[in-house]
Amino acid sequence: MIQAITDRRSIRKYKPVKVPRECTEEILEAGMLAPSSKNRQPWKFVVAEGSAREEALAAMERGLAREKLCPLLPESAIFLSDAWHTLSVMKQAPVIIFIANTLGVCLNRPQTVDERVAEICNAQSIGAAVENMTLAATELGLGSLWICNTFFAQRELCEWLDTDGELYGALALGYADEQPAARPRKSRSDAVEWRSK
Ligand SMILES: Cc1cc2nc3c(=O)[nH]c(=O)nc-3n(C[C@H](O)[C@H](O)[C@H](O)COP(=O)(O)O)c2cc1C
Numbered sequence: 001m002i003q004a005i006t007d008r009r010s011i012r013k014y015k016p017v018k019v020p021r022e023c024t025e026e027i028l029e030a031g032m033l034a035p036s037s038k039n040r041q042p043w044k045f046v047v048a049e050g051s052a053r054e055e056a057l058a059a060m061e062r063g064l065a066r067e068k069l070c071p072l073l074p075e076s077a078i079f080l081s082d083a084w085h086t087l088s089v090m091k092q093a094p095v096i097i098f099i100a101n102t103l104g105v106c107l108n109r110p111q112t113v114d115e116r117v118a119e120i121c122n123a124q125s126i127g128a129a130v131e132n133m134t135l136a137a138t139e140l141g142l143g144s145l146w147i148c149n150t151f152f153a154q155r156e157l158c159e160w161l162d163t164d165g166e167l168y169g170a171l172a173l174g175y176a177d178e179q180p181a182a183r184p185r186k187s188r189s190d191a192v193e194w195r196s197k
Helices: 003-007 020-034 051-067 074-092 113-139 149-162
Strands: 043-048 095-101 143-147 165-176
Touching: 003 113, 003 143, 020 043, 020 095, 020 165, 043 051, 043 113, 051 095, 051 113, 051 149, 074 143, 074 149, 074 165, 095 113, 095 149, 113 143, 113 165, 149 165
Parallel strands: none
Antiparallel strands: 043 095, 095 165, 143 165
């Protein structure tokens, strides 16, 4: 097994230590080396550091506050407190990389079946990129957290991003200040079905 795959954890406590620029560059490179459907490479990475990071966090906070009064995701209200927790983690992480799907369409716009298939393929491509990035971070001795709770602040964060497409999530990066145990996984018999004839 590749060591980084077994060692990687979602990290929710970070040390207040700067991440060297070369490390962030290498992690971005790992993302860009991911496979993608039709080689469309539907990703755009926006690295938020310093005051840009503060602005992004403020946009997310506005979104979460708005979500309670005027929800974009009314059926997901039970997860809103989890999103506030994610925001508190993001506030500790020295680097946050926002990941947009440049070919994504507005969340509440109806899609044709073809568009939906393209969206699923693009989502998988972005997932491959983010996974590469988490593994590269692990290899470099950095902790990371893959974040989709940004969707609760989709409107505010997309305004802040001001880029084509839709925000798909974020990756928090920094030096871990915790060593979580491996989280449980489905058993092999639940997750895998062998069919051999
Ligand atoms: C697509 C995706 C979105 C996620 N979003 C969040 C999030 O918004 N906040 C959070 O704390 N964790 C988030 N996680 C982390 C998961 O909770 C975590 O991967 C899972 O519990 C397994 O733990 P592990 O990563 O340590 O193995 C996300 C993970 C993935 C793959």
